[in-house]
Amino acid sequence: MKVSTKGRYALRLMLDLAVYNTGRPISLKDVAKRQQISEKYLEQIISLLNKAGFVRSIRGPQGGYMLTKAPGEYTVGRILRLTEGDLAPVSCVEKDGMECERRQGCVTVRIWEQINEAVNSVVDHITLADMVEWQMEKADQYVI
Amino acid sequence: MKVSTKGRYALRLMLDLAVYNTGRPISLKDVAKRQQISEKYLEQIISLLNKAGFVRSIRGPQGGYMLTKAPGEYTVGRILRLTEGDLAPVSCVEKDGMECERRQGCVTVRIWEQINEAVNSVVDHITLADMVEWQMEKADQYVI
DNA sequence: ACAATTCATATTGAATAAGTCGGAATTAGG
DNA sequence: CCTAATTCCGACTTATTCAATATGAATTGT
Numbered sequence: 001m002k003v004s005t006k007g008r009y010a011l012r013l014m015l016d017l018a019v020y021n022t023g024r025p026i027s028l029k030d031v032a033k034r035q036q037i038s039e040k041y042l043e044q045i046i047s048l049l050n051k052a053g054f055v056r057s058i059r060g061p062q063g064g065y066m067l068t069k070a071p072g073e074y075t076v077g078r079i080l081r082l083t084e085g086d087l088a089p090v091s092c093v094e095k096d097g098m099e100c101e102r103r104q105g106c107v108t109v110r111i112w113e114q115i116n117e118a119v120n121s122v123v124d125h126i127t128l129a130d131m132v133e134w135q136m137e138k139a140d141q142y143v144i
Numbered sequence: 145m146k147v148s149t150k151g152r153y154a155l156r157l158m159l160d161l162a163v164y165n166t167g168r169p170i171s172l173k174d175v176a177k178r179q180q181i182s183e184k185y186l187e188q189i190i191s192l193l194n195k196a197g198f199v200r201s202i203r204g205p206q207g208g209y210m211l212t213k214a215p216g217e218y219t220v221g222r223i224l225r226l227t228e229g230d231l232a233p234v235s236c237v238e239k240d241g242m243e244c245e246r247r248q249g250c251v252t253v254r255i256w257e258q259i260n261e262a263v264n265s266v267v268d269h270i271t272l273a274d275m276v277e278w279q280m281e282k283a284d285q286y287v288i
Numbered sequence: 289a290c291a292a293t294t295c296a297t298a299t300t301g302a303a304t305a306a307g308t309c310g311g312a313a314t315t316a317g318g
Numbered sequence: 319c320c321t322a323a324t325t326c327c328g329a330c331t332t333a334t335t336c337a338a339t340a341t342g343a344a345t346t347g348t
Contacts (some may be wrong), residue, residue, distance in 0.1 A: 001233045001263070061291065076255055087228070108152065122259050149305075205316045
């Protein structure tokens, strides 16, 4: 029941791009330094985000990445699902999951469905914009 | 974010013991047959449940296992946590989890906490007795 | 031209998942 | 007491996934 580093890093990566956005591309090197994550690993992760159109890339010196949309447009769910796959606790309740011949008599599936709904209702109602706001509040605390 | 077979099988195993309880021990062979799970693998799983006192074992011929408490006393959460460990989506929000030096500045932790609470509130409010009831309803549907 | 960047693919090492295997210990029934 | 059914125990295996590293090509601002 764990979220892998890939999903967690993706979230921090996207948050970093949102928080440090100045209208100019942000290099992975900077993100890696701030977030203390291997730059090489971030490359793999942002590649997914790039192909999915969540960010756009600018190559060459002074290049980097930028969000393609406003932070409020990215739910945590969309970011996590892109990197982690379906968040369902078992494959038989996934959106495009495997079908199971035991399904009709299976009682545990109700539990998995409820867990699935509970998780989704959390991640689909939090956006990057919320997280940026939290970040600002944190920052305020330390400035005072 | 998946529950492993170990946790899923443990749940079905406990449910089987609850549903087919007649006051006499139930052998793993029978459970394995009904649930279509490897008997050898079930041995490993029930060993955990046994050591935790969730079931008690009777050895020898006509031996097997029995629940030690009423089905209503077992929450899904307790069964899953025994086999899966803490259900938290990241270790830093586990009950006895690792501490993280990034913690104070970390914003994503709020998300993991909310997911954790959402999952716990599902699994800690469903008991084996509920599942037995669901099973009965299912059975009724097919008898009619 | 150079250096900073992204892009693409392959490889690695460790851990975990999901069992299987072989046999020892216990005990009810004949 | 013997036998067979059962639990109990630990080692082993096989495949997959995780979490990166490594290598180098392609692009482009200065």
